[in-house]
Amino acid sequence: MKLGEGLVYSKSHEWVKFEGDTAWVGLTDYAQSELGDLVYVNLPEAGDEIEVEETFADVESVKAVSDVYSPITGTVCEINEELLDSPEKINEDPYGAWLVKVENVTAKEELLSGEEYEAFVASEQA
């Protein structure tokens, strides 16, 4: 399992990168490997409000459709449109393939450091 640079992680397997009150959210390497090859991504629209622990997107693999939960509360200011045509980018480069860029982040769930996230995944698999 790979980790990214300067990222924090949620227990529902999303990563977040903060810059002031702006944040990028994506799926972890562990999440993409568990989901398998992705074939479709459904993203919110710019301007949508997203909320901690609510679903804001879904991803589809040949196995199933899975919800993506938001680790933060804020306003989507940009979506990664490239993913809509090339969902495989999430499998190829999970920490480069951000799903949404979020502004005015007002709340976040308790997020894990890389080390803590690794330990969490290990404990889930045990």
Added chain:
Amino acid sequence: MLVFEKSKEGRGFSSLPACDVPEVLPKEEYRRGLELHLPEISENDLSRHYTELAKKSYGVNDGFYPLGSCTMKYNPKINEDMAGLPQFTEIHPLQPESTIQGCLEVIQKAEEYLCEITGMNRMTMQPAAGAHGEFTGLLLIKAYHESRGDHKRTKIIVPDSAHGTNPASATMAGYSVVSVPSMEDGCVDLEKLRAVVGEDTAGLMLTNPNTVGLFDKNILEITDIIHECGGVNYYDGANLNAVMGIVRPGDMGFDVIHLNLHKTFSTPHGGGGPGSGPVGCKEFLAEFLPSVLVEGTEKLTLKKPEHSIGEVKSFYGNFLVVVRALTYLMTLGKEGIPEASQNAVLNANYMMNKLKDIYPMAYDEVCMHEFVMSMEELKKGTGVSALDIAKGLVDNGIHPPTMYFPLIVHEALMVEPTETESKETMDKAIKVFRKIYNFAITAPDSLHQAPVTTPVTRLDEVEAARNPVLRYQF
């Protein structure tokens, strides 16, 4: 090879009689501008083409087909005999009622028997299949709340083990979906359910036995919780095969249900369809039912319910499927129907107990008509996934069980043998399952390659999903 590729210009055959009326062309604006690409092929070659396709396919008539949550039971041939009677086939939906009394009697009897089995008061045969039935049922729930001026009910509650069609149908009907988690034992978490219900609850959608093959022991409490907050309980009939003639959804507290005649009542399923998804309801919802209902005793007539939601399909639904289901009901009778369910449950428990020493069961307890195994440990240990096991079964002449469903069990394989399989067939299948498990341990690579004995081998599912080719290019 497609039939278009076998086409040779000028070849062909025509079974149409000579035209005995003057030829009239449609108006210019209605005429097709593009060339009509019909294959030109002789009757002999066409017949061989379809025989070749039939040889490449696999159905219940070829062998074991334990597709969980789908009830791929055998369809008795007497059903086809009845559905082929000219009195049923050579009629027109606009014929006067007095000339189709027998057909109306079929619908009336089917409604009566299916209502008796499910504990409902009225039933429409119009919906074409399960998800269509769900959508229709939700429209009834909506019509009911709106008729009472209750516009604040915007949410449908669906457990996380539900069929994907449940949240999809609720969304189609304009509701937002609230998902409630299951407990360790696969049943609905009552505390979590209580926490999400309220004045905005329109209703609940549930299957029982649930999607992991267990009967939810709290069912009366669950339906009470919804009723107490003013909601309506919807029963997804997907798993009725475990309990028909034994326990009735109506007595469990459900107000509206759909049935899959193509699952539970032995009418053709899947590519062999069409399906049929009758929707039944309690008295208080009957005034909203779609289309027309058969009324009367001596002289039968068709009558639209007073506040009908309208039409959800043309005319009377897939009528000939209803003929088949009624034939099944009358063949089995009131003793045979519960016996079929008992045998379905017995067969599932037999297979489960013959496999559980090597295949980990997601819920190791007495199951209903199906059971769920998890390949999670196997995958971690050997790299062999549920998909690989499924493909290995294909090489051994068995249709794979349902894979990767329910979503709450990782690497799931869901097996539903149905009541129409003999002990010998199941014993053979058990042997195959065990053999494949041993392959997974000793030669995992062979399963990654499977199937190798079929007309087409392992298909690239990812490429097919990402770049589907859905049209033939001329």
